[in-house]
Amino acid sequence: MTVGEKSGNSGRAEVLNGPFTTRQLLRLDDALRGADESTGLTFSVYVGDLDQPVRGHAEKLHSQLNDPDHSVLVAVSPNLRVLEIVTGHEARRRVPDRQAKLAALSMAAAFSGGDLTGGLVAGLAQLAGQAGKH
Amino acid sequence: MFAGIPAAVIAIIYGLVYATSSASNSKRYRPGRPFNQSTVWFIANTPGAAIAGHAAREIGAGSGSHALSGGTADSGATTHGAHQHDAAEAGHDGSGLTTVGYGETGGASDSW
Numbered sequence: 001m002t003v004g005e006k007s008g009n010s011g012r013a014e015v016l017n018g019p020f021t022t023r024q025l026l027r028l029d030d031a032l033r034g035a036d037e038s039t040g041l042t043f044s045v046y047v048g049d050l051d052q053p054v055r056g057h058a059e060k061l062h063s064q065l066n067d068p069d070h071s072v073l074v075a076v077s078p079n080l081r082v083l084e085i086v087t088g089h090e091a092r093r094r095v096p097d098r099q100a101k102l103a104a105l106s107m108a109a110a111f112s113g114g115d116l117t118g119g120l121v122a123g124l125a126q127l128a129g130q131a132g133k134h
Numbered sequence: 135m136f137a138g139i140p141a142a143v144i145a146i147i148y149g150l151v152y153a154t155s156s157a158s159n160s161k162r163y164r165p166g167r168p169f170n171q172s173t174v175w176f177i178a179n180t181p182g183a184a185i186a187g188h189a190a191r192e193i194g195a196g197s198g199s200h201a202l203s204g205g206t207a208d209s210g211a212t213t214h215g216a217h218q219h220d221a222a223e224a225g226h227d228g229s230g231l232t233t234v235g236y237g238e239t240g241g242a243s244d245s246w
Contacts, residue, residue, distance in 0.1 A: 019161055019171035032178035048173025059239055065177070072241075078169035085241040092240035104244035112246035116163045 019047055019078070024117040031121040040134030041091050042071040043127070045120055050077040050084070058084035072127060074120065076111070083107055085127070094131040103127050165246065 020028065028045065035043040044065055051057045058075040065071040069088040072095065076083045085100045103126040110119030163169060 017172055018174040019163060019169070020174070021161055028176060029178070032176060036178040043178060045176045046174070047171075048175070055243060061175070062239060068239075078163055078165075078171075080245075081165065082243065082245045084243050087240040089238055095240075097240045097242055100240065101242035101244070104242040108244040108246040111163075112165055114163050114165055 020117060027117055027121055031124040035124045035128035035131075038133060039094065039128050039131040040070070041094065041128075041131055042067060043124055044071060044073045045124070046073060046075040047078065047116065047120075048076075049079060050075060050082070054080065054082050055084055058086050062086040062088065072131075074107070074123060074127075076107075076116070076120070078111075078116070081111070083111065085123075091131070095127055096130075099130040100127065103130070 032043050032045065035041070042065060044062075046058075046061055054075075054077065058073060061075060062068055062071060062073040065073065067088075069090045071088045072091050073086040074083065075086065083104060085104055087095050087097075087100060103123045106126060107119040107123035110116075110122060161171065
C-alpha cells in the first residue's frame with residue numbers, strides 16, 4: 001500500500017517515480033510484509049542519499065520508526081555505494097551483528113551487479129530467517 | 135529479396151528489443167553512474183508499523199522524495215511536511231518521538 005492510496009494525495013504517483021518499477025515494488029512489499037509477519041519485528045527499507053556520517057544518518061532514520069527497539073532498518077545509498085543495517089535493542093538480540101554483516105555482504109554483492117531489488121529482497125529474507133519466528 | 139527480408143527481420147527484432155529495454159532500463163541502477171532517482175522509504179503494511187511522530191512522514195532531501203508506507207488505519211499513514219533535516223532533528227527535540235541514542239543499536243555496514 002502506498003501513502004497516496006491511503007491519504008488520497010499523489011504519493012502513489014510519486015513513488016512510481018522512484019527507483020523501482022511496479023513489479024519491483026510488489027516484490028519489496030511482499031518481502032517486507034513477510035519479514036514483519038514472520039518475525040514480529042518491523043523491517044524498513046530506505047533507498048536514497050545519506051549524509052555523512054552515514055551510520056549516524058541511518059541511526060537517525062531508524063530512531064524515527066515507531067518502535068525502534070523492535071525495528072530493523074536497511075538504508076542504501078546508491079550514490080555513495082554504501083549500505084547500513086541498523087537493528088534496535090531487541091532486534092539486535094534476534095539478529096546478531098555477525099548475521100547482519102552476512103546479510104549486508106549478500107546485499108552488497110547484488111548491488112554491485114546493479115540489482116537493487118534482488119539484493120534487498122534477499123537481504124530481508126536473510127535477516128528475517130535469522131530473526132526466526134516470534 | 136534475399137537481402138531485404140533478412141534486413142527487415144533484423145530491423146523488426148532490433149526495434150522490439152530497443153523499445154522494451156529502453157522503457158525497463160530507465161530506472162535501472164548502474165553502479166558507478168549517478169543515481170538521480172527519488173528517495174524512498176518503505177515499511178510494511180502491518181499493524182503498528184509506522185514512523186513515529188506524524189504516523190508516517192515524508193522524508194528525504196528533496197521535493198521529489200517520498201515514503202511508501204503501510205501504517206495502520208488509525209495511524210492514518212499520511213505524509214508530507216518534513217524534509218530530511220526536519221525529520222532528523224525531530225528525533226532529538228523531545229517532541230514525543232521515541233529515540234534511540236547512538237551506541238544502543240547494532241547492525242552492519244558494507245559497500246560495493
